[in-house]
Amino acid sequence: MRSRSILVSLLIATITVGATLVPSRAATFRLQGADFRAGAPLPVVHEGNVPSMGCHGKDVALTLHWSGVPVGTRSFALTMVDPDVTQISGGFVHWVAYNIPAEARTIGPKVPYKYSMGTMGAGVIGYFGPCPPLHAAAHHYHLTLYAVSVAHVPGKHLTRAKLEAALAGHVLGTARLVGTFRRP
Numbered sequence: 784m785r786s787r788s789i790l791v792s793l794l795i796a797t798i799t800v801g802a803t804l805v806p807s808r809a810a811t812f813r814l815q816g817a818d819f820r821a822g823a824p825l826p827v828v829h830e831g832n833v834p835s836m837g838c839h840g841k842d843v844a845l846t847l848h849w850s851g852v853p854v855g856t857r858s859f860a861l862t863m864v865d866p867d868v869t870q871i872s873g874g875f876v877h878w879v880a881y882n883i884p885a886e887a888r889t890i891g892p893k894v895p896y897k898y899s900m901g902t903m904g905a906g907v908i909g910y911f912g913p914c915p916p917l918h919a920a921a922h923h924y925h926l927t928l929y930a931v932s933v934a935h936v937p938g939k940h941l942t943r944a945k946l947e948a949a950l951a952g953h954v955l956g957t958a959r960l961v962g963t964f965r966r967p
Contacts, residue, residue, distance in 0.1 A: 811851025814928045814958035817891065818846065825924065825962040831912035838914035838966070844878070845910075845962075846891030849928055853956040856930040859883035860950060861890060862943050865913065867922040876904040876943045877911045877924065881936050901941045908940050913964035921965035930955040 818826050830840025845863070860881035866874035879901025880890060887896055900909045915922040932953045938945060 812849070812853055812928075812930060812956045812958045813851050814847060814849045814926060814960040816845060816847055816960060816962060817889075819962050821960055821962075823962060824921070825913060825964045827967075829912050830964065830966075831914035833914045836914050837917055838912075840912050840914075842910070842912040844890075844892045844912075845926070846889065847926065847928070847960070848889045849958055850888065851958075852885075852888075853930045855932055856955055857885050857934040858931045858936070859885070859887060859890075860929040860931055860936065860946060862925075862927050862946070863910075864925050864927075864943065865915070865922050866925060867915070867920075871904065873943075874925075877913065878909075878926075879903060879941060879943050879946055881931075881941065881946055882934075885934070899936070899939070899941070901943070901946055915964060915966055917966050919965070921963040924962045924964060926960045926962070928958045928960075930957070 828841050828843045829845055831838045832840050832842040860883065861878065862876065863878035864874045864876050868875035880898055881901060882899040883890060884896050887894070902908055903911045905911060913922060913924060929950055931950060932955050936946065936949045938949060941949065
């Protein structure tokens, strides 16, 4: 009888530990904006500078922070996509960054490390700020941070599609954040 209650106690302890550790470990990888909340508008300073389209922003890259990094992460990759641009399959890509060091917990216009800048939707390398059509409904900007199991993703100025292909089988976790932008 005593061995049965010890076995039941161990089973309960195992279930309890498993229930608290496994889901919380998976749910802790988080991405946050330094100057906007999830689902909220991006500040105007991040607007693209595309005079031909009527956008006169400063085109300052977003500053993002993350926490709860999955065990085994050796680098990070980031994409920013506007799926509201329906003329382009998969949306318009605004930012592709990869080979972000495993020690990093932030990315933005000024960081103390080097990383690889990818090619965004208009063929420009680096960050390209929001520039939705004038008087259009707010567009949604989906940021995805990938925790990667390799320290270096080969390739120069990868597009989103090429980055995602290179990451296949190497993603340990993803953290997502959505911001909006509407031209005044």
